Amino acid sequence: MxxxxxTEYGVGARFSLHPMTSGFVPVILDALAAADAxxxxxxxxxVSTCVRGPEPAVLRFLxxxxxxxxxxxxxxxxxxxxxxxxxxxxxCELPEGADAWAPDVDLGLTSTGLRAGAHWSLYPLLDAxxxxxxxxxxxxxxxxxxxxxxxxxxxxxxxHYATRLDGDLAAVLSxxxxxxxxxxxxVQHVVSHATISLNSPSTTDAGADR
Amino acid sequence: MxxxxxTEYGVGARFSLHPMTSGFVPVILDALAAADAxxxxxxxxxVSTCVRGPEPAVLRFLxxxxxxxxxxxxxxxxxxxxxxxxxxxxxCELPEGADAWAPDVDLGLTSTGLRAGAHWSLYPLLDAxxxxxxxxxxxxxxxxxxxxxxxxxxxxxxxHYATRLDGDLAAVLSxxxxxxxxxxxxVQHVVSHATISLNSPSTTDAGADR
Numbered sequence: 001m002x003x004x005x006x007t008e009y010g011v012g013a014r015f016s017l018h019p020m021t022s023g024f025v026p027v028i029l030d031a032l033a034a035a036d037a038x039x040x041x042x043x044x045x046x047v048s049t050c051v052r053g054p055e056p057a058v059l060r061f062l063x064x065x066x067x068x069x070x071x072x073x074x075x076x077x078x079x080x081x082x083x084x085x086x087x088x089x090x091x092c093e094l095p096e097g098a099d100a101w102a103p104d105v106d107l108g109l110t111s112t113g114l115r116a117g118a119h120w121s122l123y124p125l126l127d128a129x130x131x132x133x134x135x136x137x138x139x140x141x142x143x144x145x146x147x148x149x150x151x152x153x154x155x156x157x158x159x160h161y162a163t164r165l166d167g168d169l170a171a172v173l174s175x176x177x178x179x180x181x182x183x184x185x186x187v188q189h190v191v192s193h194a195t196i197s198l199n200s201p202s203t204t205d206a207g208a209d210r
Numbered sequence: 211m212x213x214x215x216x217t218e219y220g221v222g223a224r225f226s227l228h229p230m231t232s233g234f235v236p237v238i239l240d241a242l243a244a245a246d247a248x249x250x251x252x253x254x255x256x257v258s259t260c261v262r263g264p265e266p267a268v269l270r271f272l273x274x275x276x277x278x279x280x281x282x283x284x285x286x287x288x289x290x291x292x293x294x295x296x297x298x299x300x301x302c303e304l305p306e307g308a309d310a311w312a313p314d315v316d317l318g319l320t321s322t323g324l325r326a327g328a329h330w331s332l333y334p335l336l337d338a339x340x341x342x343x344x345x346x347x348x349x350x351x352x353x354x355x356x357x358x359x360x361x362x363x364x365x366x367x368x369x370h371y372a373t374r375l376d377g378d379l380a381a382v383l384s385x386x387x388x389x390x391x392x393x394x395x396x397v398q399h400v401v402s403h404a405t406i407s408l409n410s411p412s413t414t415d416a417g418a419d420r
Binding site for chain 2: 010012013014016018019020021022023024025045046047048050052075077079081083117118119121123125126138159160161162164191193195197200201202
């Protein structure tokens, strides 16, 4: 397939941002206003914010929004859903499994100086009965993504239902974005979820023992 | 398959709870302490809490924890990951696609009096090349789950990457749990994610226009 546009391929994210302070509204609004939204469409409702556009622009926007909120020093948690390969809503507007495609994985995020811990899940979504269901391998992309996390130094451990990542916010988000794209070379529809925590007051630093 | 135990089948959840107040620590700790944890194993770290056990006990625990936190009147957001059919961590300890199994979908949650809005995603995870990959149908379970949400009255609309649900917290959680089990009758490994918001100060009530 020649490179489809992000809109054609359904590339985007849904996220929510939780600065754990009674004054959370200005922290969220300031963070959304401070981030570079060039190249992305952003829409917010009372549950989450949808960001659509090319993968590097989506990840840059997420990194800047989360980084700006956490830069206040407030304990901040973000939850991300990344999706590509399934434009539309309940039903996909592309033929499923027709062609897996992903751009280069270099997302170009710059270090934030903010330490983040995350629980990360990666879901390459195969469909039964499609032309290449017998040859597509969803585990291959997952192993590549975990190898990439190890070489980045962000992999901490596998846990129930998720993988623990730790590192600079940009390194954690790069790991998540790179995994999403690596799996996307094998399987058309790939979704990833992550819960990312910064400035946690918890005395248990789960990432410190690796 | 005769009914596997929840541990054998890898049934459980990972969730995080965000009461949006500077005094979030006691709200979280009180909510965890107040919920009925009989029948579930609960472990908390600095990013999320893992709950393992039979589906009705897991959902009851989640409903009570979230309900207790939101019952303070504070704007509270919870993120859930529900998983069944893939015990183990990176690699599954069951043969994939071997046998899909799910108990009755009656979860028995009682109304909380708390209104919740949610973005919900349901992922039946098929594997290529398994014995029944040609006969398993991941969309069938998704359509059944959405029909169930419509008959419960919690379905609001399909959005990018998620379905919007609104209703009593117990009805929203029942919809999510029932969808997880309905899809689990067709496909062994089923994961569901949801972002659930209560007491939002947002003037946009996205659920009000249905």
